[in-house]
Structure formats: C-alpha cells, structure tokens
Amino acid sequence: MVDANQSGCLFVGEGVILKGNFAVPDIASVSGVVEGDLSAKQVIVEASGLIRGKVVAESVDIRGEVAEQLTASRSLIIRSSGKVGGSVHYAEIEIEKG
Numbered sequence: 001m002v003d004a005n006q007s008g009c010l011f012v013g014e015g016v017i018l019k020g021n022f023a024v025p026d027i028a029s030v031s032g033v034v035e036g037d038l039s040a041k042q043v044i045v046e047a048s049g050l051i052r053g054k055v056v057a058e059s060v061d062i063r064g065e066v067a068e069q070l071t072a073s074r075s076l077i078i079r080s081s082g083k084v085g086g087s088v089h090y091a092e093i094e095i096e097k098g
C-alpha cells in the first residue's frame with residue numbers, strides 16, 4: 001500500500017476513472033481505472049485496478065490488469081490474479097502460481 005501523502009506518487013482509488021497520459025516520478029498505485037499511458041519508477045496494479053494504455057516503469061507488480069503494452073526495465077511480477085494483454089518487455093519476471 002502506498003502512502004497517499006507521499007510526494008511524487010499517484011494513487012488511483014477503487015471506483016475512480018482517470019483519463020489521460022501520466023508521468024509519475026515515483027510510485028503509481030492503481031486500484032481504479034487508468035485510461036491512457038502511465039510511466040513511473042514503480043507501478044502497482046491492485047486486484048481491482050485496470051490500466052488501458054501503455055505502461056513503462058522500472059518495476060511493475062500486477063494483481064489486476066494491464067490491457068496494452070507493458071515495459072518493465074528492471075522487474076515484472078504478475079500475481080496469481082494478474083492479467084496482461086498486449087506485448088510485454090522485462091529484464092526479470094516472476095509469475096505466481098494460481
């Protein structure tokens with residue numbers, strides 16, 4: 001969980017739909033919906049989260065869904081509930097059973 005008061009972070013709460021392209025200097029945590037491209041140092045897609053756009057980050061942790069292109073320059077973790085559609089690029093990957 002990301003501290004909502006932390007500087008340089010983006011938190012998209014459950015039930016929120018955010019449209020546009022976003023560049024986040026630190027952590028982006030998505031429990032709602034992002035319709036557009038998202039770049040950040042770290043992206044966390046919670047179980048209720050959905051990103052319909054390109055994702056570019058050093059590390060990505062997916063419990064929800066990324067519907068388009070995904071690039072993780074360092075690490076990608078896909079949890080048992082996670083879904084990814086489109087092309088995926090990563091340096092390291094971990095996929096949970098389930």
